[in-house]
Amino acid sequence: MIPDHLFDEGINNSLLQKDMECVKKHRDVYEKSQRDYEREQRYMLSSQDSDTCEIHDQFYRDHKLLLVLFRALAVMPITRSRPGTITFSWRSRATAYAICFYIIATVVVLFVGYERVMILRSIRKFDDYIYAVIFVAFLVPHFWIPFVGWGVANQVAIYKTSWGKFQVRYYRVTGENLQFPNLKTTIVIISVGCLLLAVCFLLSLCALLEGFLLRHTAAYFHIITMINMNCALWFFNITIAIYGALSEIVDHGFGFTFKEMGLFVDAAYCSTLLFIFADCSHKSTLKVAAGVQDTLLSIDVLSVDRPTQKEIDHFIQAIEMNPAVVSLKGYAHVNRELLTSAISMIAIYLIVLLQFKISLPKEPQIK
Numbered sequence: 001m002i003p004d005h006l007f008d009e010g011i012n013n014s015l016l017q018k019d020m021e022c023v024k025k026h027r028d029v030y031e032k033s034q035r036d037y038e039r040e041q042r043y044m045l046s047s048q049d050s051d052t053c054e055i056h057d058q059f060y061r062d063h064k065l066l067l068v069l070f071r072a073l074a075v076m077p078i079t080r081s082r083p084g085t086i087t088f089s090w091r092s093r094a095t096a097y098a099i100c101f102y103i104i105a106t107v108v109v110l111f112v113g114y115e116r117v118m119i120l121r122s123i124r125k126f127d128d129y130i131y132a133v134i135f136v137a138f139l140v141p142h143f144w145i146p147f148v149g150w151g152v153a154n155q156v157a158i159y160k161t162s163w164g165k166f167q168v169r170y171y172r173v174t175g176e177n178l179q180f181p182n183l184k185t186t187i188v189i190i191s192v193g194c195l196l197l198a199v200c201f202l203l204s205l206c207a208l209l210e211g212f213l214l215r216h217t218a219a220y221f222h223i224i225t226m227i228n229m230n231c232a233l234w235f236f237n238i239t240i241a242i243y244g245a246l247s248e249i250v251d252h253g254f255g256f257t258f259k260e261m262g263l264f265v266d267a268a269y270c271s272t273l274l275f276i277f278a279d280c281s282h283k284s285t286l287k288v289a290a291g292v293q294d295t296l297l298s299i300d301v302l303s304v305d306r307p308t309q310k311e312i313d314h315f316i317q318a319i320e321m322n323p324a325v326v327s328l329k330g331y332a333h334v335n336r337e338l339l340t341s342a343i344s345m346i347a348i349y350l351i352v353l354l355q356f357k358i359s360l361p362k363e364p365q366i367k
Helices: 004-031 034-043 050-056 058-072 093-121 126-137 140-174 183-208 214-219 221-227 231-252 258-297 306-321 336-359
Strands: 079-082 085-087
Touching: 050 140, 058 079, 058 093, 058 140, 058 183, 085 140, 093 126, 093 140, 093 214, 126 231, 126 258, 126 336, 183 214, 183 258, 231 258, 231 336, 258 306, 258 336
Parallel strands: none
Antiparallel strands: 079 085
């Protein structure tokens, strides 16, 4: 059995040791600067914690209206299932709504499409046939939704969720939340603008183009909104609309008829979208490369060791040799070269169509 004096001495030593540890802990806290204390607090944050991601996810808050618009149009049924996480599920309410919306829209599109095809089959004149093709082509994007929207929804959900984790890590390193200046305002303008442009575009075509009935516009509203994101259809519409307008001018002269103006509106609308799409992508890639290079060049190389200097030089060379690109899933790079190649392709098809028109025998005029 331990003697009482040894037991008391052990207790006192243990208490003294704990008291000294407590004093050291408090002294370290007081001696630390405010910056060191905040850094330790940030280091304790985890990018895997959903509540933490929700607090710092400014990217989601800025894009929220765009996601709501995609769900409303049944284009991409992704949802914020829990804080900090965006998911896609075939059993979610958003997907059920998208399927029901798509089925109803498909019935309307097939009904209008049947009428447009019947009109197309009844036409014998080449110019009128090309002119009628436009209305049928506008219905095609509706059948792309399950493939270009729902098919990549899971990847989009993973991408947007990863933004929340990245913003937490950015805050841990810099001590500031990642900011997107004017992004929310820009998205509001683009989202509302796309809807208004779709309505105005359809109503203008209905008023200007003969044979485009007002009741048919019900099948086109959600499709026209998606046309703002369908690059392939822009090329087709620009070619057909410009040919139709030039054909009217060749036959009857430039008379500012409703038909001519309607075709010019179609061509101008799709041409503007193509230009914005290519030009903005080109400028964005240049800004990414220039921004990274400027950051690396601003480093004081005299304050770092030799291996770090070599890594910076290799990184700058890699950026110059492999510039950033915007790719359509590998099928095409979106830049100004896409714009020039599109203009060349459209010009070639216009020449072929106009030559074919000139070679056709002219119909005798009835006196």
